[in-house]
Amino acid sequence: MTRVLFVNVTDVSYPRHKAISTSLARAGVDAKIIRRPVNIGYVRRSLRLLFSGICSGRTDAVILGEFAVSYVWVAWIIAKAKRARLVVDGFIGMHETHIEDTEKYTSASPQAWFYRLVDYLAFRLADIYLIDTIARRDLLLRRFGRSSKPPKILVLPVGAPEWACPSPLPSFEGGCRVLYYGNYIPLHGLDKVIYGLSFLPTHFIWSATFIGPSGLAEPYKALINELGLTDKVEFLDSVPEEDLVKHLKNCHVVVGVFGDSSKARSVIANKVWQGIAAGRLVLTQNSIGLAEIRDIFPYSLLLPRDVAPDSIASILTDTQAWAVGSAQRHAARKHVDCYMSHHFNVFVSEILS
Numbered sequence: 228m229t230r231v232l233f234v235n236v237t238d239v240s241y242p243r244h245k246a247i248s249t250s251l252a253r254a255g256v257d258a259k260i261i262r263r264p265v266n267i268g269y270v271r272r273s274l275r276l277l278f279s280g281i282c283s284g285r286t287d288a289v290i291l292g293e294f295a296v297s298y299v300w301v302a303w304i305i306a307k308a309k310r311a312r313l314v315v316d317g318f319i320g321m322h323e324t325h326i327e328d329t330e331k332y333t334s335a336s337p338q339a340w341f342y343r344l345v346d347y348l349a350f351r352l353a354d355i356y357l358i359d360t361i362a363r364r365d366l367l368l369r370r371f372g373r374s375s376k377p378p379k380i381l382v383l384p385v386g387a388p389e390w391a392c393p394s395p396l397p398s399f400e401g402g403c404r405v406l407y408y409g410n411y412i413p414l415h416g417l418d419k420v421i422y423g424l425s426f427l428p429t430h431f432i433w434s435a436t437f438i439g440p441s442g443l444a445e446p447y448k449a450l451i452n453e454l455g456l457t458d459k460v461e462f463l464d465s466v467p468e469e470d471l472v473k474h475l476k477n478c479h480v481v482v483g484v485f486g487d488s489s490k491a492r493s494v495i496a497n498k499v500w501q502g503i504a505a506g507r508l509v510l511t512q513n514s515i516g517l518a519e520i521r522d523i524f525p526y527s528l529l530l531p532r533d534v535a536p537d538s539i540a541s542i543l544t545d546t547q548a549w550a551v552g553s554a555q556r557h558a559a560r561k562h563v564d565c566y567m568s569h570h571f572n573v574f575v576s577e578i579l580s
Contacts, residue, residue, distance in 0.1 A: 229579055232286040232311070233260045234302045235276055235295035242388045242497065243293050243318060247357075250571040256578060259283055263295070273301050280305035287311055288578055291349075293318040299349040306354075314578075315353035315378075317367070318385075320490075321345045327488035328414040347371050353378040355577060359385050362493035362516040381574050385497055386567040387504035390468055393557045394476050394506055402432030403543070405510070406478035408471060409498060411443040416485030416534065418450060420510070423531075423539025425454040431544050435460045436474060475505050480543070483511025485534050492516060503527045504560045510543065523566065526552025527559050 231251060236244060239260065251258055261279045264272045276298060280289070289306040291299060293316045306313040321342035325331045332338040350356055350371045356378040358364050364380050371377070397404070405424070409415055417437075427433060437447065441464040451460050466474070475481070481502030484491050493516040502509040503524050511517060513530040521528060529545075531538035 228255065228257050229288075230257045230259070230284075230286045231288045231290055231314075231578065232280065232283055232305070232309075233258060233290045233292060234280055234305065235263045235298050236260050236292050237263045237294045241293070243316070243383075243385060245388070246386060246567070246571070247290070247316070247383070247574075250575055251578065254575045254579060256575070259286070269297075273298060276301050277304060281308055283309075285309070288314050288355075290314040290316070292316055296321055296349045297345055299345070299352055303352045312354040313352060314355045314357065315349050316357040316383075317346070317349060318357065318359050320349075323488065323490045327490050328486075329412045350378065356380045357383050357574070359383060360493055360495055360516045361519055362514075363490070366489060366493055379577070381577060382570055383574055384567055384570055385495060385500050387500040387560070387563050388468075390472050391475070391501040391504035391560070392472075393504065393560045395557065396479055396506070396508075396553070397477060399479070402434060403480065404478045405433060405435040405480045405482060405543075406438070406474055407435065407482040408438035408466075408474070409496075411439050411447055414484065414486040414488060414491050415482075415496075416487065416491065416512070417447060417482070419485040419534045419536070420482050420539060421447065421450050421454065421456070422536040423543070424459070425456060426536040426540035427543060428540075433459065433543075436463060436478070437461070438463045438466055438471070438474065440465055475501070475507065478507060480508045480510050480529065481505075483509050484514075485512045495520060500563060504563045506556045506559060508556070510539070520566070523562055524559055526555040 248258055261276060264275045286309050289302050289311050291302040296317065299315060303313055322339065325342055326334055326339045350367060358367060358380060361382055364382055367380065407417060411417065424435060437460060444462050448462060451457055481498055483499040484494065484496045492514040495516050499509050499511055508529050509527055510529040512534055529542045531542045
């Protein structure tokens, strides 16, 4: 029996980890999980992970999860000790998270150089490197893949969890209901969407719900107030999945990603997949990453010609587009599952080989 060891898993219920572990379990792969030690510093955590990994018994592959890139050296030592392959999930890189997504540091800062080095090591030390889109794979090869032997890169789409189930669009009585959920960070480009909402004509009836960490919402609340949209937009703190499902069923449009970074243009975000699978219209930028699924879900995507406010407002008011494709949107869940299955089957075959 093939055995794998997951190292430094932050959350076993996180959709990406769950999708990977479930696909392996279905193929009869035996998996052991070493969870991330909490309430201790980096050095002690690393040593504890290393000890747990070395003592874990036989394994054929060591898998470093999506939030653990900075611990790649730990996973590499464990893999070498076990004579196993090292699989690194690069879905959440250090540089893009701290420099591009959140703009926590500038691109010229020492931190930026350090994070890029960590990402480089994660890429170079891996035998198999996982990423979520072809566009991001190509970006990785341009950045890090110039040497003679880059790792094998497998594309594993984010896809949608089981709770993102299709349901008919609710009645338009009371207007169009727009839903945004996620973190308030530059990656999502929510300010562009807010400006787009301010360009909606007065005869178009709409409302919006923004769900995310309340402590980070103040700049967006201020912008909403400045544009005179306070009576149209409701801010809610982050909610558990069961409540998010209710909000998803109650909306017509899910907001995707409108950021300017290379990741924003190459990723297909969780909420884009979830909105599609739930049979909703997804308003998101027409990016190189989105191009990979654009033709598969033509009736699910609202893609403005650019990210200008008038373009976003224009496609939101194009209700004729909403009148067609309801059956296709309702069936989108099946196509999401087929798309995921194709890519995950390749991954499982590689682990079993």
